[in-house]
Amino acid sequence: xxxxxxxxxxxxxxxxxxxxxxxxxxxxxxxxxxxxxxxxxxxxxxxxxxxxxxxxxxxxxxxxxxxxxxxxxxxxxxxxxxxxxxxxxxxxxxxxxxxxxxxxxxxxxxxxxxxxxxxxxxxxxxxxxx
Numbered sequence: 366x367x368x369x370x371x372x373x374x375x376x377x378x379x380x381x382x383x384x385x386x387x388x389x390x391x392x393x394x395x396x397x398x399x400x401x402x403x404x405x406x407x408x409x410x411x412x413x414x415x416x417x418x419x420x421x422x423x424x425x426x427x428x429x430x431x432x433x434x435x436x437x438x439x440x441x442x443x444x445x446x447x448x449x450x451x452x453x454x455x456x457x458x459x460x461x462x463x464x465x466x467x468x469x470x471x472x473x474x475x476x477x478x479x480x481x482x483x484x485x486x487x488x489x490x491x492x493x494x495x
Contacts, residue, residue, distance in 0.1 A: 372468045374405045374439075374461050381411060381418030390421055397425060402434035405464040409440035414447040423454060439464040 373396060378385045396402060406422065422438075429436040439461040441448055451457070458464035 371401075372403045372405060372465050374407055374465070376407045376409075377411045379410050379412050381414045381421070383415070383417035386417045386421035390425070393425055394428075397428040397432065397434075397436075400432060400434075402429045402432055402436070403468050404429060404434070404436045405458075405461055405468075406436065406438050407440055407461050408438055408442060409461075411442050414445070414451075416447065419447050419450050422451060426455065435468075437464045437467065 375393060375396075378389060381389070393404075396404060404425075406425075422436075426436045435456075437456045437458060438451060439458045441451065441457055456464075456467065458467060
């Protein structure tokens with residue numbers, strides 16, 4: 366797991382079938398259960414994804430969005446039916462660096478009075494403890 370604060374990059378397993386999908390979900394679930402998760406799944410090592418893998422990734426996207434976050438994919442392998450399905454649902458980037466940069470532009474586009482900007486970008490509103 367690599368972090369580009371506050372963006373998290375997770376490496377996907379080589380095989381993403383029903384067995385691997387469950388193991389990967391157990392590792393990823395705690396990260397999805399935080400406020401505003403921003404996660405990139407690095408798919409560069411993936412050699413096979415089946416329907417269970419696609420369902421897992423869609424579930425993770427829904428969980429991230431339920432917590433006001435997002436999940437993006439980077440370095441998807443060559444086209445297959447499962448990959449084509451992922452491209453219809455996810456924002457996909459050729460590299461992890463480009464995916465990380467996409468989150469930076471998202472943060473810069475937020476209005477100054479948004480709760481997201483207040484949580485992470487407005488330190489002046491913090492009060493000194495008495």
